[in-house]
Amino acid sequence: MKSVIGMGNALTDILINLKNDEILDTFKLPRGSMNLVDSELQRQIDASVADAPHTLSLGGSASNTIRALARMGASTGYIGKVGRDETGDFFERTLNELQIAPTVFRGDEPSGRCVSLVSPDGERTMCTYLGAALEMRHTELTPEIFDGYEYFYIEGYLVQDHELISNAVRIAKERGLQVALDLASFNIVEENLGFLHDLVDRHVDILFANEQEAAAFTGEKNPLEALDKIARKCSIAVVKVGTRGAYVKYRGRVDHIGIMGNARRVDSTGAGDFYAAGFLFGLCRGLSMEQCGTIGSIAAGKVIEVVGTTFDEKVWEEIRRMVGDVETGNYIL
Template sequence: MNNEINQKKIVGVGSALVDVLVQLENDQLLDSFNLPKGSMTLVDAALSQQILNSTARLDRSFETGGSAANTIRGIAQLGGLTGFVGKISDDEMGRFFKAEFEKLHITPHLFYSAIPTGKAATLISPDSERTFGTYLGAASELTVGDLPETVFAPYDYLHVEGYLVFNHQLIEGLLKLAKKHGLKISLDLASFNVVEANLDFLKKLIADYVDIVFANEEEARAYTGLEPAAALAQLAGECEIAVVKIGREGSLVRSGSEFVRVETPQVTSIDTTGAGDVYASGFLYGLANNFDLASCGKLGSLLASKVIQTIGAKIPDADWPQLLGEVQRMRG
């Protein structure tokens, strides 16, 4: 690919999971398992199995998951230069995860645990909202000590999922190591309940290490207590680039004094799983290829609009020719 010489490289760190996508008939199951609708809730192995057993009769499918992993997969599908750091087990789910990433030429920095590969019960409500019951499994055992000192050296950007903030020692160690090698750090706030549970630590993390923040409306409100425009202004004061996504209204982007409002294609949403993750794919791919902020946001919105028209966090293969054509137009 001719542009690879000038293209910056992006590595992601996060939970290497396999998503079990389940189409719910109603929201009663969420209540019975005390899973707040639209949130990500960590569950143990027993509860994870209970959830999957109780939904066994419903339509389901499998795909690689984890927020940062979804973002990196999207960047690779756009033609980006990528790597991914995570922990799996040498089991059926782990082998599935590794093989899927290798097909996309994502450099795997995968470490192994004796406990099972993590999985996320991805429960999709009739209104397309998704709720996660996540068993981290092997992913929970990732430590900074697993990583070679030079693991981040070949890369320019590190993208981290907000779910890792539950492990303060891990995420701070990762960001310190990345900064040592001069990487720009991108953080997706991940879920409003993650923000609420880790607010003080998140504020310190962003102030000390983070260059790019992605948040949706609920996450931005949980972080700042403010509505989107005011939340964006506060976030932009704490980092280099702030993005607040506002659903069908598009997204707001600010870097210093530069402000961009990005419209989003109006489509029928079937499942919002992965919308924020692939928005970050488009945006970060744009940054790595020196696109302006408006084009970064437009590409992110375009990817998000595609993924919400299908079940799961993976954009259908049939949509990629159009998306890649749009990337070429943005290049001029």
């Protein structure tokens, strides 16, 4: 079976259950928002919730995708940068436990982390501190890192460093890997339009975009027209349209793949990340576009049923069983 190495902002997610919303008022954090914070604000927030119960998990868009791929049974690797601290140790240890081959660099800043403050009613307010993740440089990447993999997956959130992405993708292509990119967010697309077009034209084989990102990238509001435009630039174009599923265009043919209809949405965090994981898993197994999309929908449908992006082994067993059924043609959406 083929294998995937991912690269992204290496973040550790810290989920904190709040007794009340006082801290949100104190730090003027709008409920439900995502805030980029500096180390000082992060430290103050940490100090004021030090007594609240919390859990740690591997976070970051690409690392979510790689983690899901590993849990489905793919062989995987991950490239990222953390600090020389306990959070960084946690990140690297967790990759090892999941049998994800780590290429984890250590920087001078503290490890990047995303603190999710969960209000008593379930609303989540996020504070993201990128820290050492921002220190990763293209000069740290060597061709050997990519040896033995067939696909290279990158998250759009990395666009802060154009040189890093360009060089990583160039090395991966030289080593014969296919490159997959998720556009991450429409504002990222708008702010880096020229760079992203050039990258996709030259190096990207598989592009994942949601409806808004596809519109920002192509200027076409209609997802099918956006899909067409994207498909002229790369080999496999995937445009996700939320509860309406996704469109895939490959070799001139368009497939529409629906959603896992019985999913009970609790929190959509990770839907896109897990969709990419399922899709890439199908590609690794040499399956059809329809089967790849179906596995994407299954993985996404499962992650939206939980708060956060982790669930227990029982659910992974169920996913692996469903994926097996997709492969044998016994599961069709």
